[in-house]
Amino acid sequence: MKSTASQFPQNAREALADETLQNVLENFADGFPRKRAAAISRLDEFDDLRDAARDIKNHVLANLDTYLTRFEERVLENGGQVHWCRDAAEACQTILEICQAANARTVTKSKSMIGEEIAINDFLERHDIEPVETDLGEYIIQLREEPPSHIIAPAIHLSKEQVAETFVEKHTDRDPDRTLTEPRVMLDEARAELRGKFLGADVGLTGANMLVAETGSIATVTNEGNADLTMGLPRVHVALASIEKIVPTLEDASTILRVLARSATGQEMSVYTTFATGPKRSDDLDGPEQFHVVLLDNGRSELLGSEFQDILRCIRCGSCINHCPVYSTVGGHAYGWVYPGPMGSVLSPALIGLEDAHHLPNASTLCGKCETVCPMHIPLPRMLRSWRTRQVEQNLQAATSRYGLELWAFMAKRPRLYRVFSAMASRVLRMMAGKNARIRWLPLGGGWTSKRDMPAPQGPTFMSQWKQNRDRYS
Amino acid sequence: MTEARAHILSKLNRAIVREDIGAGSVDDRIATHNTGPLPKRGQDPDQAALAARFVQESDLAGSDIQQLASRDDVPAVVAAYLRSKNLPPELRVSSDDIFGGVPWEGEPGLTIRDGVVDAADGAALSAAFAGVAETGTLIMASSPDNPAMHAFVPLVHMVILPESRISGNYEAVWADLRHQFGAQVMPRMLNMITGPSRTADIEQTLLMGAHGPQSLLIMVIGDL
Amino acid sequence: MTKPEQRSPSVALFVTCLVDVMRPSIAFAAVSLLERAGCQVSVPESQTCCGQPGYNAGHEKNARLIAQQVIETFEGYDYVVAPSGSCAGTLKKHYPEMFAGNAAWRGRAEDLSSRTWELTSFLTDQMNFTPSGVRFNHTVSYHDSCSGLRELGVKDQPRKLLAAVDGTEIAESDLAESCCGFGGLFCVKYPDISAAMVDHKIGDVMAGEADVVLGGDLGCLMNLAGRLTRKNLPTKVWHVAEVLAGMTDKIDPITGPSDDEAAK
Structure with a gap:
């Protein structure tokens, strides 16, 4: 997607003036934090688990090259294929070639932030392949031709009235005068629409929450079950994952799962956690004939060993976003690119460039709430400050604040x-x-x-x- | 592709600040697969306590759960459940050995189909590999006798879980899995399922049955 | 020889640049409270600012130079106390980080860090002080400033001290721990967002019983006060030290004199 991060102040002003959005955000700011707190109060070991989860990822990052090759070996042993891609263009091209080789016309997709990052939908459409988002939130925003506004709740910025309008406009085979006021009815309609897509798709494209080096499995976590239908029904399964998603073993995956859903939605566990290992086996009655893993770097290797390495521990739970007072004031679209909120403001400058994303590290009061709720102990405020330091080093700061602060320091000394x-x-x-x-x-x-x-x-x-x-x- | 692979790996190799000792420590760690902190919840003294906790946690997760004395009770419970969901008395059943001893003839109105589930099926029944008391989570291991899609395609999913297969935590199941399948070997699909499918994507309203089943019935069988 | 615990501890007051210029009464209140708690208080003359504005804006080199000056200025005192969680947090948490790559200065920064306290936590946790004979007849909402709360764990200490003030009721706001939107330069760089954030807090305070907002950081309090008066809202704002020192009948709140008084 095209970034509008450089227009952050204007985006924010528009968001503040959008009454519907403001109503939705008020509701949002209360929901997730309350549920998270309730879930954590049921688990005495939560803080120990956070420490352990952090240590797992630190160990992986310190051996990432070895882990990736171990993971690759297992995938190949299981009859799958691994595709290494340096950037978005390589990843898009790889996925396209897999689709073309399978004569694919329709690709079902389960929610993948990496998919947003490489803008795979636009790319496939340009090559006459229809991508169909299956996560309900992603499906809604795909119909509306909008980007997601939250990494785990992509349509959180919409009211149910807006969803209803979209369905009436886009589901043209249905009675335009039907009553569509209840979320339940809207869900049933979407379920019915997507059923045919699931069954008719040639390729299923999923993300991956984790890659298990021990077994060569990809792990997905959803509440809807859409990832499982996406990978289980079509002839070809492509899992798209960035290289830092590795965990060593099933035990390590378990530790991370224990903090993931609690931090994200306040559930004890998300409904479906799936470990998929290779293609259909000889006597299997279901499953894909091909199993591909697309391993994407896209700037991650640059972060390794830098002051931003800790962001590679991120498990995309969205907790920092759910607790961010700036996010809950302006919503996700104001940030202008794929990843909003604190984790986004740390990650985006690395992926789209500090010049384009120069507002993002500054659009924080450094209140520190994000770090206290991060299950992986990622020092987000410290890294936002590190980006500001880079801005000073690269002369990217506005002249007024630069001279003002220089003058202040001159006096203070x-x-x-x-x-x-x-x-x-x-x-x-x-x-x-x-x-x-x-x-x-x-x-x-x-x-x-x-x-x-x-x-x-x-x-x-x-x-x-x-x-x-x-x-x-x- | 090979060029990209070499390029990425060499970049990583150069950037990594190595604190552990590389390949050896990686292989050791994979081989020993040590556990992290294990929650007290799930470390119950005996199987009955574990089963009770599993029932409690499954209920919190929104599953319907029934404890049955034996397989003999399954047909009646299944038939009643289908009626309660306004579904026709038809059922796709996986061919797991566990269903061999189920006296379906006790419910003559019930149509049982084997093979893999399709879009016309309203309900499917499959066998769990294990249950985890800590969070009321089912562990499903796919096989020709237990197609994974039974848990996702129909509106109602029913599962048989022997009480003896309930473990305290996930780690106990992984140990069992390695014992049964071999080290570093996985069933093609391993599904951890905690309640029925749901979404809160429209104004944070929690609704069941997003794409997967709207209802999940777990039948815990005491005596097998 | 006197054992350290038998003599009164020497405390250097870190005034903070904002209190120095905008609201000296907070520093006078801090001195008064520290003396009542049995401390020997000094105000080192060569202090200016902790360097946080520059540090948070990425001007690390300048921030380090200022930090070195602060470290030198405040050497030799038993304790360094600031009537601000964010300035105390800078000295205590960020100075050691700034000198991560410089062993000599890192040691000195850690020494300062170990002696540095935020005022209310010093009074309670270190000096076991309880105010007496102080009256403040108001229902107050306490704003937990972000740095004090999350960097230094300041939460119960001011409430414990306020519990000993006659006539004061605390009406806790659900948003007590939410950022007020000040954020140093944030509030001038992104005024629209900052104003919306402070409005959330104000809205929550107004919905409750409180007629006064208290806090321990002047930056946040000026933000809250400035927005309250701009919107002509009646809630008053004080720094907690002013209340604890029994100073509130001698000075106007941060929200300024009432319109009646201003007309006089």
């Missing part, structure tokens, strides 16, 4: 000069205030005073008062 300057600032600000001790408009401080008053300084600076009278106010 010279206490005597600083005293003179702060006393002056105090005096000027007091002069600008009205009788009610509020400043309504501040030159160069429009960012503040456009939305709030600036309380005027109470009097001369503390340092000057302190010298004269230690006992003031007592």
